Amino acid sequence: MSNVGTDRVKRGMAEMQKGGVIMDVVNAEQAKIAEEAGAVAVMALERVPSDIRAAGGVARMADPTVTEEVLNAVSIPVMAKARIGHIVEARVLEAMGADYIDESEVLTPADDIYHIDKNDYTVPFVCGCRNLGEALRRIGEGASMLRTKGEPGTGNIVEAVRHMREVQTQIRYVQNMAKDELMVYAKETGAPYELLLQVQEEGRLPVVNFAAGGIATPSDAALMMELGADGVFVGSGIFKSKNPEKFARSIVEATTHYQDYELIAKLSKDLGTAMPGLETSTLEGNDRMQDRSE
Amino acid sequence: MATIGVLGLQGAFREHIQSIEACGHDAVLIKKVEQLEAVDGLVLPGGESTTMRRLIDRYEFFDALIQFGQTGKPIFGTCAGLILLASQIENDDDNHLGLMDMTVARNAFGRQKQSFETPLEIKGVADDFEAVFIRAPYILDVHQDTEVLATYDDKIVAAKQGHYLATAFHPELTDDYRLMAYFIDMVEQSKLASV
Numbered sequence: 001m002s003n004v005g006t007d008r009v010k011r012g013m014a015e016m017q018k019g020g021v022i023m024d025v026v027n028a029e030q031a032k033i034a035e036e037a038g039a040v041a042v043m044a045l046e047r048v049p050s051d052i053r054a055a056g057g058v059a060r061m062a063d064p065t066v067t068e069e070v071l072n073a074v075s076i077p078v079m080a081k082a083r084i085g086h087i088v089e090a091r092v093l094e095a096m097g098a099d100y101i102d103e104s105e106v107l108t109p110a111d112d113i114y115h116i117d118k119n120d121y122t123v124p125f126v127c128g129c130r131n132l133g134e135a136l137r138r139i140g141e142g143a144s145m146l147r148t149k150g151e152p153g154t155g156n157i158v159e160a161v162r163h164m165r166e167v168q169t170q171i172r173y174v175q176n177m178a179k180d181e182l183m184v185y186a187k188e189t190g191a192p193y194e195l196l197l198q199v200q201e202e203g204r205l206p207v208v209n210f211a212a213g214g215i216a217t218p219s220d221a222a223l224m225m226e227l228g229a230d231g232v233f234v235g236s237g238i239f240k241s242k243n244p245e246k247f248a249r250s251i252v253e254a255t256t257h258y259q260d261y262e263l264i265a266k267l268s269k270d271l272g273t274a275m276p277g278l279e280t281s282t283l284e285g286n287d288r289m290q291d292r293s294e
Numbered sequence: 295m296a297t298i299g300v301l302g303l304q305g306a307f308r309e310h311i312q313s314i315e316a317c318g319h320d321a322v323l324i325k326k327v328e329q330l331e332a333v334d335g336l337v338l339p340g341g342e343s344t345t346m347r348r349l350i351d352r353y354e355f356f357d358a359l360i361q362f363g364q365t366g367k368p369i370f371g372t373c374a375g376l377i378l379l380a381s382q383i384e385n386d387d388d389n390h391l392g393l394m395d396m397t398v399a400r401n402a403f404g405r406q407k408q409s410f411e412t413p414l415e416i417k418g419v420a421d422d423f424e425a426v427f428i429r430a431p432y433i434l435d436v437h438q439d440t441e442v443l444a445t446y447d448d449k450i451v452a453a454k455q456g457h458y459l460a461t462a463f464h465p466e467l468t469d470d471y472r473l474m475a476y477f478i479d480m481v482e483q484s485k486l487a488s489v
Contacts, residue, residue: 006411013406016374019303042346087439099405252348256349
């Protein structure tokens with residue numbers, strides 16, 4: 001009589017992560033530091049985004065040894081990344097027991113046109129988005145959670161802010177539309193009409209939306225919460241900083257109490273150097289990870 | 295009219311607030327210890343129990359929550375909240391608040407791909423409650439006067455002990471408000487008793 005892999009079960013898992021921080025980790029030791037600091041989940045991968053940038057070449061799903069090591073190290077959920085459109089990498093991660101799959105532009109896309117049909121999996125997926133149309137297309141394909149794409153591995157918040165603002169502005173815009181205008185908007189943005197109707201009625205996305213791609217400090221995390229994120233992903237920001245334990249703890253606290261500015265001031269003191277940043281306007285072509293999928 | 299707090303450190307607190315309001319009562323999001331004084335009952339929502347415990351310690355909620363329970367005000371824990379309430383956790387020497395006499399096992403139904411939903415009979419509440427289990431714990435054993443309210447596959451998934459209520463599943467993820475109404479009833483009873 002029981003049903004696994006229903007929308008409610010898959011989306012519900014993301015609901016439980018709200019108000020939390022999901023941290024990129026590359027081994028068991030980092031995973032334990034993240035859990036100890038209060039992360040709600042970890043993302044197991046072979047290299048953090050800034051190292052993927054530095055290494056160049058093709059970035060693929062992590063060696064299963066890494067994922068397995070992290071799965072065994074912590075009791076919080078473990079997410080893992082598959083290449084966009086790579087049906088088999090996703091199936092492998094599902095079989096290994098990953099709790100969530102990130103179909104991620106941080107890795108080199110396996111398919112430059114199609115995303116995975118995520119409705120077909122028991123495990124839930126998170127996908128990146130830059131605007132409402134992209135967000136709703138991913139939900140149409142079966143994503144149970146969203147995140148802004150931002151620009152991964154840069155430590156520069158500007159793109160994540162742009163994407164969060166864009167999604168929120170478009171939700172407000174849609175709320176005030178007449179039904180006949182909505183169909184044209186669906187055509188223009190490539191968003192499924194039924195999902196636009198739902199957004200219009202509820203005034204929010206049908207799934208949880210986290211911020212990702214450039215968060216490097218406690219204030220960055222709080223800023224994204226202020227702009228309407230349900231939680232944050234921190235990729236390179238933790239383990240590329242000088243003091244990962246302290247950064248991890250401070251970012252968790254700033255996310256919970258994002259409007260307590262005295263606390264954020266206290267959390268930001270003597271943190272040590274944040275990850276090195278990158279000016280996103282200097283990135284061109286394939287170095288702009290956010291442009292790797294539509 | 296009862297005023298119910300929802301611990302808002304992390305997790306699905308928004309959904310619990312909606313359920314309380316849908317039952318026609320006042321809901322308060324609790325982010326600071328001082329706010330506990332103003333509420334008649336408290337919900338510990340679903341989320342990540344390890345994360346919540348870290349934040350409970352960091353903001354000195356620990357003693358305040360135990361005291362809240364010991365003054366006789368009802369507490370309702372769902373999933374992570376159930377783990378926080380338990381007196382014993384399997385494979386762990388430490389417990390959290392330890393307010394309910396029961397032993398629980400974390401992530402006992404398995405990882406996310408084993409998460410499921412099922413209709414459930416809950417004693418005194420419903421015979422067809424839509425129960426959503428997400429990386430859910432279950433209760434291995436109840437002690438003292440803790441009463442079993444529901445089982446699934448022979449595992450205990452809901453229990454009550456005096457003014458404490460706990461479920462392994464997430465009533466907040468559905469529009470079925472019968473369990474919340476049951477808890478609010480407990481809160482109103484305790485208000486009457488303390489007058």
